[in-house]
Amino acid sequence: MWFGHTVKAAAGACALGALLLVAGCGDDGDESSERPRSSRPDGSSADKNPSSATPRTSYPSPHLFDLTSAVPLPDEAEGGRQVTLHGTTAYVWSPESLQAVDTGTGAVLARVTPEREAAFKVTDVLRRAPRPPAVSGTGADAEVIALFLVKIPGSGTTPADYGLEIIGVEAATSRPAWRTEIVLPAWSRDRYLTLSAEVAGVENGIAVVRASNDDNEMTYAVNLSTHKTLWQKELAPWAVTGGAVVGPNVPDPYTERHLTAFDISTGRPLWTSRKSSGAASAREAGPHLVQFTGGWGIGDRFVQLLDARTGKVRSTIDGSFADMGCTYDGKAVIVCTGGGSPAYAFALDATSADLVWQLPDKATDRVAPSVTAVFNGAVYGKVTGTEGAGPVVLDSRTGLDIETSPGIAPVAVNGYVGIAPDSGSDTALAYRTTG
Template sequence: MKHGVAARGAVGVVTALALCACGGSGGDEPKGAGSGGTASAETSATPSERIRHVEAPKRFSTDRAVALPESAGEGNVAIAGVQHPLPIALDKGVVYIARPDGLEIVSGYVPSDPILITPEREPLARLDDLGPFVGGNTARRPLVTEHGGKTLVLAALVGRVPGAGTTKGHDALELMAADAAQGTKAWSVEIPLAEGHYSVEEGQSEVVGRSGRVVVVMGHGQLFGVDLDSRRKVWSAPGDFQEGAVVAGGTVVGLRLDEDGTDRRVVGLDPATGEERWSEPGVAAERLSAAGPKTVVASGYVIDEGDGALLLDAASGKEVRRFPGDSATGGTCRYDGASTTVCTDADQVAAFDAATGRERWALPDEAGTRTAPEVTLVREGLVYGTTAENGPVVVDAATGEDVETRPGIAPYVSDGYVGIALAEEDNAVTAYRTAG
């Protein structure tokens, strides 16, 4: 059975077609690819439609914007803007949108009809049931990864396995793998879930990351390892975890909940076996962020000191640096892909050496001449954001200096082909081509 990929006169949806155009009907409803659909298209590209890649774009074109499906912002975008991270991954201009009931694929380069990859089981939640309020969308950003000579897009969701006879039904985590070149579901792995901790949101699921051939996934606060070769669960970590575990330094670092759900201890797990490598008792952590390829930042209540944060070596759990409670490390920290960790908290932004934690710059500055941007993305040595007075801006992650004051947009996601931001007129999640 074939499902046409409609791309109104330009680039196709799937990655294999990203450098060529394809024809189609241009309808608005997603095509259900399920587990066996295939994508087809005619290669009739013109040179003007060849997509452009800029490794670290500083400018984006706003004259050929592509509005993405409502699923891109559903439950995460309010009048005030993006309230929760968008469940979006990009690869060569193709947009992969995780949903609580599937994975949607659409071109970010030209208007196109989405492809919807669906789970094997009845999903615990559906996008259409979220309602008009922000919050409640349990979908998290997919993971794009290479394996076995293919580009795979991995997304996780929770479904319901019905009971039969005297056997009770139960929830199950499904890890779905889409073949990026075909725009189809390649395979899936089902993992039964135990009853979740009372503090864990129903339907919570995410692909945490990858180490070697093992992909780490989470569902209802439970951590698992899945082998990409055998496509089987190879371990499950004891205990319940807060959402937001990371893979760094060849280690799975997570926040494990105490039995009463009040305190969270930072622990490091072996990604191959799930066995505990270390535990940090010195902080009751509220938030965990990857600070770099080998370090993590855990913020919360530092024992005997009060509010603060610790920079930890991910492989050993050893403390690298301690930050005070008024530091920006108490908020969200992101690695720039080069050598800098950029942290934001309230109205302050600060950058640190990813390996040592030494501060490099901070905004607002002491002279009061520069304001802190609202950071939307940290990538390839650049910090993207907006200021209330001057709009979008691009800042050098290592120095804190402005490198572009008219970038066109402040992207929340970018892959060098397109950037994803909100349209000014209606806050719709929109894709914009890189311009330089």
């Protein structure tokens, strides 16, 4: 093992499905005020510029990107952090709208906005959702789930409120299919505390949405067919995977906390972790796994991969990797990566949890890239600090280089397109895949 770190497999197997780690890829946003728009009765607007007519080829695990095809995305894309891809369309979220952008031309195909007044503007950077838009379903049934904080006017002695407006947008047409609204608790009115909201995850036809301020948390599970709220809890939904919503059992970050899990459909309690920790955190590590990280300091940090439905420990990883994130590659392994100096990356077999490969590797004199995305058997990243450093694509099963000159290190990618920030700026650029 390298650096003296160990990766220990626990008894049992990890049955995993497809989920991305570092920057999602999805498969499909809004428009420039300089382009003519035509109104739609459904509350969206359409750009008169047609979608790119040039045929596009989808590559299962793209490893080449055309640098001459760079198309700027709207400023709200934030270097790619607020982008979800669906086919050749990039969906770009902001506090005021969801824009659908043709990645081949830059044309804004639609701009979806909430019916009520948005609570915050694009300039309210601190209140932006930390996760890009979520996608529910596949193929012709796929919907992009957009969430907005909105103002609900008061009347007479009834004070004004804040609410969540949830919109299901047809991924194929970029048109709103439905809308629903949730009125937030009275604590949301506290103007001295920062209010925020996000879609924490979508699974089994249910969207888990979160509203919070500095002192309060509320999670709602919304059925995407009936658009009704199934349940709500004072919970921070750190991970949504494997039919479970997982978060801390108490809100105070300065106390010892266990992880607790609830069934996504019913809100029924599923399990509470045996291990507790201060400074705890959790995140999805695959369709059936949760990464549980804790410990106050370097000496007592730990990382566990837990079964999302049962809470059973599937793998224990050396606490020195507490800054890592793990994801299923869509095929056979879980890729775990982290920054620091030097960067590191390793993969665990999705069935046995055995170590498959790791970087850096002194035996072969190979360093680890700083990973930007994982998609369908490929690991994308950048190598720094060595001669000839730059973007690279690795095979997620072997850890070997697939391509040493891919053109970019995408932060979001699918078969048609890769999104990467412009060098020296935060502008997100869309590049066509070519191989």
